[in-house]
Amino acid sequence: MVRDLLKLWSPRVDTPEGLRQAGALPYAIVEGRVAFLLITSRRNGRWMFPKGVIEPGMTPWESAAQEAFEEAGVSGEIATRPIGSYRGSAGADESVLVDIDIYPLRVETQHETYREMGQRLRHWVVLSEAKRLLSDPTLARLAVNLHEQLVG
Secondary structure (H helix, E strand, O other): OOOHHHHHHHHOOOOOOOEEEEEEEEEEEEEOOOEEEEEEOOOOOEOOOOEEEEEOOOHHHHHHHHHHHHHEEEEEEEEEOOEEEEEEOOOOOEEEEEEEEEEEEEEEEEOOOOOOOOOOOOOEEOOOHHHHHHHOOHHHHHHHHHHHHHHH
16 A cells, blocks of 8 residues: 555656666557557566666667567567656565656567466557556556657
8 A cells, every 4th residue: 555655746756777677668559549458477476567777788679579579479560769757666676666667568479388378378459458557547647648759
């Protein structure tokens, strides 16, 4: 409960160097409709977007694309500018709060096998279902923002 309160307390946290994370917001346009790809977290099974630490020698968006490939088995065109950020927790006990920048990823390929396929579920959804399933309301707002950019 305290962690949830702290998430809403300030728009940004002073994330320690090396702990800031990057994530991808995988999407596709299917028959004129925007679809988003959600995955489950390994810790608690909540629906989310792929995310992780920014790897040394990689840009944040390259790391986001790598996370999408490893965690969701998708690849495509990643934006170099984030759609926004949200606050999440990191560390073995999830006691460190970090800001996570989210980069839109237009999915071009969905791979049949990928690194974390036995550890996570993946699920394509339209915006209304994304808003219902996403565990963090800020993630839902990011999906709404991207939807508005894509649809007009």
